[in-house]
Amino acid sequence: MKARISYIAANTFREAVRDRVLYNLIAFALLLVGAAILVGQISIDIERLVVINLGLTAVSLFGMLIAIFIGIGLVSKEIEKRTLYTMFSRPVRRWEFIVGKFFGLAGTLVVNTFLMAIGVFAALLYVSHHLQKPDAWLLVALYFIILQFLMITAIALLFSSFSSPLLSAVFAFSLFVVGSFAEDLRGFAAMTKGVTRWLATGAAYLIPNFSALNVISSVAHGEAVSGQLVFYNSAYALFYAALALCGAVLIFERRDLK
Amino acid sequence: MSAIQILGLEKTYTIGFWRKRPKRALRPLHLAVEEGEIFGFLGPNGAGKTTTLKLLMGLVSPTAGSARILGIDANDPRVKAQIGFLPEQPYFYDYLTARELLEYYGQLSGIPAKDRGGKVEAMLQRVGLPDAGDIQLRKFSKGMLQRVGIAQAILHDPKVVFLDEPMSGLDPMGRREVRDLIEQLKKEGKTVFFSTHILSDAEALCDRVAIIHLGELRSVGVVADLTSSMHGKVELIWQGAVVPASIRALGAECHLSADTMRAVLAEDKQDAAIDALRREKLRLVSITPVRATLEDYFLQNLRSENAPSEVMA
Numbered sequence: 001m002k003a004r005i006s007y008i009a010a011n012t013f014r015e016a017v018r019d020r021v022l023y024n025l026i027a028f029a030l031l032l033v034g035a036a037i038l039v040g041q042i043s044i045d046i047e048r049l050v051v052i053n054l055g056l057t058a059v060s061l062f063g064m065l066i067a068i069f070i071g072i073g074l075v076s077k078e079i080e081k082r083t084l085y086t087m088f089s090r091p092v093r094r095w096e097f098i099v100g101k102f103f104g105l106a107g108t109l110v111v112n113t114f115l116m117a118i119g120v121f122a123a124l125l126y127v128s129h130h131l132q133k134p135d136a137w138l139l140v141a142l143y144f145i146i147l148q149f150l151m152i153t154a155i156a157l158l159f160s161s162f163s164s165p166l167l168s169a170v171f172a173f174s175l176f177v178v179g180s181f182a183e184d185l186r187g188f189a190a191m192t193k194g195v196t197r198w199l200a201t202g203a204a205y206l207i208p209n210f211s212a213l214n215v216i217s218s219v220a221h222g223e224a225v226s227g228q229l230v231f232y233n234s235a236y237a238l239f240y241a242a243l244a245l246c247g248a249v250l251i252f253e254r255r256d257l258k
Numbered sequence: 259m260s261a262i263q264i265l266g267l268e269k270t271y272t273i274g275f276w277r278k279r280p281k282r283a284l285r286p287l288h289l290a291v292e293e294g295e296i297f298g299f300l301g302p303n304g305a306g307k308t309t310t311l312k313l314l315m316g317l318v319s320p321t322a323g324s325a326r327i328l329g330i331d332a333n334d335p336r337v338k339a340q341i342g343f344l345p346e347q348p349y350f351y352d353y354l355t356a357r358e359l360l361e362y363y364g365q366l367s368g369i370p371a372k373d374r375g376g377k378v379e380a381m382l383q384r385v386g387l388p389d390a391g392d393i394q395l396r397k398f399s400k401g402m403l404q405r406v407g408i409a410q411a412i413l414h415d416p417k418v419v420f421l422d423e424p425m426s427g428l429d430p431m432g433r434r435e436v437r438d439l440i441e442q443l444k445k446e447g448k449t450v451f452f453s454t455h456i457l458s459d460a461e462a463l464c465d466r467v468a469i470i471h472l473g474e475l476r477s478v479g480v481v482a483d484l485t486s487s488m489h490g491k492v493e494l495i496w497q498g499a500v501v502p503a504s505i506r507a508l509g510a511e512c513h514l515s516a517d518t519m520r521a522v523l524a525e526d527k528q529d530a531a532i533d534a535l536r537r538e539k540l541r542l543v544s545i546t547p548v549r550a551t552l553e554d555y556f557l558q559n560l561r562s563e564n565a566p567s568e569v570m571a
């Protein structure tokens with residue numbers, strides 16, 4: 001079972017690499033180099049702040065786009081191209097396929113994030129000539145970004161298990177945007193009354209809370225991230241991703257592969 | 259024990275987005291395929307052949323009924339290690355090379371790592387692709403993909419092999435090779451269940467065939483038994499280019515060939531035709547019985563929409 005999942009995950013990773021997904025790193029590198037040079041020339045004392053903000057936001061956005069646009073095709077593309085026919089004529093269970101695909105894309109995103117993180121630290125070193133102790137908090141911000149990727153990958157897989165790639169992209173991207181303002185939605189829910197409060201609170205807790213996982217701004221200012229937040233965010237993101245994956249499995253188990 | 263036992267398998271799809279309506283793809287199907295048999299599953303496009311195979315592979319769930327392969331429920335993962343499947347017009351991960359694809363399927367089929375490399379090489383050799391192992395599948399021709407498809411279906415040495423239109427897209431030489439390969443599988447004691455609409459292949463290969471049309475099983479049996487059940491025909495050849503009206507009236511199909519006329523008509527009209535030739539003083543050259551082919555039987559079976567199903571052991 002574990003072996004089959006790892007084979008599917010490895011093949012998903014190989015597909016992403018061969019489809020030149022990691023080429024996005026070139027665009028990312030160009031962006032960072034350009035930003036570092038520009039910032040070095042125009043900003044006074046805020047070079048670090050700008051590079052961290054820009055660098056981590058780019059890591060997050062590039063990764064999110066990869067997670068959504070590959071994630072939505074993970075299942076539907078295999079159904080459309082009928083590659084699943086030969087897959088499921090073997091001792092592969094449908095849930096193993098979904099979980100394998102999830103880990104394959106998650107692995108791709110982790111490698112991608114790792115390489116981008118090297119770029120961010122290099123740019124930081126270029127503008128400030130040395131790394132400082134608070135820069136270690138960048139690693140926590142990067143960890144939270146990876147947690148976001150796990151959530152959006154599971155969500156994209158969920159949509160991909162029953163919907164067309166186009167609709168899946170729309171749904172997943174909408175959830176990403178709305179989820180980035182989840183804290184605001186919770187604040188709004190707290191201000192309302194009656195049925196609206198119930199509905200707003202329900203919606204606020206149903207959508208993925210990406211804003212809680214975004215600590216880019218605070219680490220850019222050198223603020224520490226509490227261990228409690230790391231724990232809660234980890235538990236929340238893993239639970240949410242697991243839930244979305246379960247949903248994907250439940251739907252996919254019942255789906256006819258026409 | 260039957261290698262494949264289909265017990266009232268039935269599939270109705272729901273089609274339409276707003277106004278959903280049922281579409282019956284397969285009426286209750288009962289069929290048994292014995293171990294070591296080459297079994298042909300014949301039918302025109304849209305007859306229900308692929309639906310049946312998808313049901314057996316667990317790709318779609320049945321509306322009713324069940325199937326057993328080697329005595330175990332078809333959806334049981336234990337069965338999957340003992341079957342191989344080639345889908346119609348197979349498509350594979352085209353970013354992989356043929357060797358990588360077979361390696362991957364070998365992993366998923368549970369072939370131990372120490373045996374995998376050797377099996378993959380042997381299989382590439384067997385399907386005639388020993389030099390194409392390192393080429394990405396996106397550069398493969400249709401025929402080469404079909405060979406890779408066959409290779410992945412038999413890589414793990416399955417006991418039962420399901421092939422959906424295995425000759426499709428192959429040139430005559432490729433078709434011959436696939437036929438030889440199917441015969442080889444039988445010699446190895448495997449059961450082969452293949453769907454096709456190329457009847458000459460089925461006639462040459464199959465121990466038994468089943469004909470399915472509009473989702474309904476029309477007949478099952480040994481090819482010779484099925485064709486012998488048809489009313490025989492005879493071919494009459496006589497000198498000259500004249501066709502007596504009385505022979506045309508018997509429903510004969512007549513063709514002029516050099517200085518002789520050739521007519522094919524039902525066996526029971528033979529005496530009447532000979533009498534007509536005598537009356538017209540035409541010299542009879544030969545009378546030859548025409549053996550019904552599987553194609554004749556197939557076409558007659560499909561044309562008679564309301565013909566009762568014919569099932570032979």
